[in-house]
Amino acid sequence: MSPQALHDGATPKPWKPVPVSSGVNRISNPIREIIANIDLSAPPEAGVPKQLINLGLGDPSVFGNLPPAPESIAAIEASLKSGRALGYPESVGYPDAREAVANYFDEGSNGTWRVTKNDVIMTHGASGALEMAISVLADSTKNVLFPKPLFTAYETMSAIASCEIRYYDLLPEQNWEVDLAHLESLLDENTAFVMLNNPSNPCGSNWSEQHLRDIAAVMAKHQTLVITDEVYAGLAWDVTGPTPAAATQPRVEGKFNRGVFTPYASICGPAPCLVIGAVSKRWLAPGWRLGWVIVHDPLGVLAEVRGGLAKWAFRIQGPNSTMQRALPAILANTPERFYLETMDELKRVGEALFDRLERIPGLTPRKPQGAMYLICQYSGLDFKDDKAFVTALHEEERVFILPGAAFRLDGYIRFVTTTPLPILLEACERIEAFVKRHAKTA
Numbered sequence: 084m085s086p087q088a089l090h091d092g093a094t095p096k097p098w099k100p101v102p103v104s105s106g107v108n109r110i111s112n113p114i115r116e117i118i119a120n121i122d123l124s125a126p127p128e129a130g131v132p133k134q135l136i137n138l139g140l141g142d143p144s145v146f147g148n149l150p151p152a153p154e155s156i157a158a159i160e161a162s163l164k165s166g167r168a169l170g171y172p173e174s175v176g177y178p179d180a181r182e183a184v185a186n187y188f189d190e191g192s193n194g195t196w197r198v199t200k201n202d203v204i205m206t207h208g209a210s211g212a213l214e215m216a217i218s219v220l221a222d223s224t225k226n227v228l229f230p231k232p233l234f235t236a237y238e239t240m241s242a243i244a245s246c247e248i249r250y251y252d253l254l255p256e257q258n259w260e261v262d263l264a265h266l267e268s269l270l271d272e273n274t275a276f277v278m279l280n281n282p283s284n285p286c287g288s289n290w291s292e293q294h295l296r297d298i299a300a301v302m303a304k305h306q307t308l309v310i311t312d313e314v315y316a317g318l319a320w321d322v323t324g325p326t327p328a329a330a331t332q333p334r335v336e337g338k339f340n341r342g343v344f345t346p347y348a349s350i351c352g353p354a355p356c357l358v359i360g361a362v363s364k365r366w367l368a369p370g371w372r373l374g375w376v377i378v379h380d381p382l383g384v385l386a387e388v389r390g391g392l393a394k395w396a397f398r399i400q401g402p403n404s405t406m407q408r409a410l411p412a413i414l415a416n417t418p419e420r421f422y423l424e425t426m427d428e429l430k431r432v433g434e435a436l437f438d439r440l441e442r443i444p445g446l447t448p449r450k451p452q453g454a455m456y457l458i459c460q461y462s463g464l465d466f467k468d469d470k471a472f473v474t475a476l477h478e479e480e481r482v483f484i485l486p487g488a489a490f491r492l493d494g495y496i497r498f499v500t501t502t503p504l505p506i507l508l509e510a511c512e513r514i515e516a517f518v519k520r521h522a523k524t525a
Contacts, residue, residue: 109242158412172401176205183411196349209361219391221246225275232492259288282315287451291324299351319453480513
């Protein structure tokens with residue numbers, strides 16, 4: 084039957100635009116909003132014959148200088164050839180993948196963090212783990228507490244839940260520790276959870292064991308659940324305050340070795356928390372899109388939450404089968420020297436970048452302690468806001484960098500320390516010239 088016959092000769096009614104849901108309309112991406120008017124594919128401006136230096140993306144694979152461990156690649160190849168990764172996985176993940184995560188992090192009877200495979204839900208990357216945890220816990224009747232500054236994808240993932248977002252301050256003069264009094268003032272009976280992020284994106288900080296205990300004491304006092312985003316777990320080389328005892332312990336192959344990083348679940352005692360992790364950062368492959376939620380619940384108060392996480396997992400029917408089948412070998416066979424060499428390189432680059440930025444008038448860098456970032460304050464420049472700063476920097480010097488406003492922190496810029504040092508130093512040369520041109524006159 085022809086389209087004309089369907090209308091029996093009548094003029095067809097015009098189609099109306101098809102609307103989207105109200106939930107989708109609440110979704111925003113602060114980073115995208117800030118850079119909407121910056122065309123990173125555009126050729127250099129007239130008189131600026133320079134190659135673009137893009138320092139915006141926290142992806143360790145961009146420049147090819149930090150490849151994954153050969154053992155990880157071999158594990159994926161074996162998974163592909165095994166024939167065991169062709170079907171649908173269990174929605175919460177294959178049992179052997181969950182067992183591998185549990186064995187990797189479990190500290191045994193002499194440790195302070197116990198994990199079993201029943202505590203682990205496999206997810207589509209750390210983003211999938213965060214979305215799952217946030218969505219299971221939050222709704223329009225609840226408020227949630229995020230750090231400020233923060234990884235603003237937390238906000239994006241909270242949009243569908245339509246919850247109230249409250250921000251607790253981090254203190255730059257104390258290496259970005261939590262302002263505990265401010266945090267506590269925001270808690271009430273409708274708080275669904277507090278989000279922690281350690282080591283931090285964007286701050287590059289690594290909290291001490293004592294500071295984490297102080298946070299846990301506040302959470303226990305108010306019986307508030309914590310989601311702890313530890314996607315950078317183990318990627319720390321410095322800490323504020325005393326070096327934790329775990330840093331002096333011999334490293335064990337095939338196990339998670341803390342170093343100077345302290346897992347929140349290891350110090351919060353019986354208080355519950357959800358731990359977020361993934362292969363994206365420590366294993367240097369965000370494109371593999373495999374993460375997990377670990378339920379820490381010694382008191383058994385998260386039975387309903389466990390059920391909610393399992394229900395949410397039905398939505399995607401489990402993450403990538405090939406990666407799940409490879410995960411046990413990735414965790415067991417990646418040698419400790421790989422992690423140590425990665426940290427050594429991040430430390431080397433971060434310290435050299437800090438030293439160079441410190442010599443530029445108008446810039447105040449913060450020395451990184453972990454993760455893959457250095458955050459730097461600027462002052463005394465003739466820009467009304469961060470967006471104006473990064474737009475002019477791109478136009479004049481062909482350097483793109485994320486402003487602090489992308490993380491709810493005006494007056495800062497964030498560097499990615501997985502970038503090769505020569506590229507970062509070239510960017511610093513351009514930034515120094517730019518800053519000198521735009522210094523406010525007395």
